[in-house]
Amino acid sequence: MRHRLPVVSPPDTAGDEPQALPTPDPDRDEASTAEPGLPPLPLRPVRCLTRPSLPTLHRFGRAGLPLVIRGALQDAAAVGRWTPSHLREHAGSVRARAYVIPDGQVRLDARTGFELRETDLSEYADDVIAGRTPQGYFRAPLEVLPARLRAEWVDPVYCRGGLRLRRNLWFSAPGTVSRLHFDLPHNLIAQLYGRKRFLLYPWSEYRNLYPFPPWSSVPHLSRADLGAPDFRRFPRLPLAHGWHCELAEGDMLFMPSRMWHYALSLGASITINHWWSPVAMLPVCMASDLYKRLRGLNI
Numbered sequence: 001m002r003h004r005l006p007v008v009s010p011p012d013t014a015g016d017e018p019q020a021l022p023t024p025d026p027d028r029d030e031a032s033t034a035e036p037g038l039p040p041l042p043l044r045p046v047r048c049l050t051r052p053s054l055p056t057l058h059r060f061g062r063a064g065l066p067l068v069i070r071g072a073l074q075d076a077a078a079v080g081r082w083t084p085s086h087l088r089e090h091a092g093s094v095r096a097r098a099y100v101i102p103d104g105q106v107r108l109d110a111r112t113g114f115e116l117r118e119t120d121l122s123e124y125a126d127d128v129i130a131g132r133t134p135q136g137y138f139r140a141p142l143e144v145l146p147a148r149l150r151a152e153w154v155d156p157v158y159c160r161g162g163l164r165l166r167r168n169l170w171f172s173a174p175g176t177v178s179r180l181h182f183d184l185p186h187n188l189i190a191q192l193y194g195r196k197r198f199l200l201y202p203w204s205e206y207r208n209l210y211p212f213p214p215w216s217s218v219p220h221l222s223r224a225d226l227g228a229p230d231f232r233r234f235p236r237l238p239l240a241h242g243w244h245c246e247l248a249e250g251d252m253l254f255m256p257s258r259m260w261h262y263a264l265s266l267g268a269s270i271t272i273n274h275w276w277s278p279v280a281m282l283p284v285c286m287a288s289d290l291y292k293r294l295r296g297l298n299i
């Protein structure tokens with residue numbers, strides 16, 4: 001077992017500025033990247049920087065661009081220490097509402113949004129450790145973890161002090177999918193264990209991504225399955241230009257507010273995400289949370 005201080009180093013401000021940010025250029029990305037496992041869609045790699053400065057991150061946020069951050073978590077105790085067995089040992093009694101995913105697709109409920117089921121972390125971890133498919137996706141607010149485990153994580157400098165900051169543990173079995181959707185807050189996703197692939201699109205591709213209707217229980221979710229895109233049902237899908245990336249242990253992904261994202265766990269995976277509200281979106285985020293509460297939505 002590695003013993004390291006649970007601190008996140010401040011980012012290095014040298015070496016990554018000034019630099020021109022890549023802007024979406026549809027003409028350059030006609031063909032899909034031919035990487036194995038990627039759907040045949042026009043996707044280019046997400047820009048990746050080692051320990052970028054905070055101002056650099058803010059520039060990506062203002063430009064509405066995603067960014068993979070490498071090398072900024074090497075001092076975080078949880079990276080490399082949080083494994084399925086570690087979670088089972090130190091947080092086995094935690095109960096949370098896991099997304100129900102019976103056949104690779106999260107089950108939807110017309111009234112409440114996503115269908116959730118109370119699950120013990122130990123039960124979920126047992127399945128993952130034994131190589132069984134748990135038919136769900138374990139997600140819990142970090143606050144419900146025992147204090148000792150919680151102390152092994154410190155908010156990365158990029159989101160520290162963010163408005164209405166919320167953090168979640170995402171624990172998944174190989175092949176678990178988060179369907180294409182967007183959230184209103186900014187998002188910083190830290191990969192603690194295993195690998196995860198993300199497919200991303202800017203908000204402006206809304207029309208080409210076939211969201212459920214605004215009055216539905218999941219207006220932020222695409223009807224299309226990016227794992228097996230059906231171009232007959234969704235003919236505009238190949239017109240959408242997006243990005244792809246793969247996170248390994250110790251990597252982070254920054255996604256600005258309202259970025260469409262799809263995630264696939266390439267093996268057993270443990271992730272912590274951080275949502276915080278951009279100042280300009282604060283009233284919208286608060287109104288959205290109120291709307292969800294009033295309608296009883298699990299989204």
Ligand SMILES: O=C(O)CCC(=O)C(=O)O
Pocket residue numbers: 170177178183187189261263264271273
């Ligand atoms: O990591 C995942 O599977 C999905 C995470 C996600 O959807 C989010 O952080 O908003």
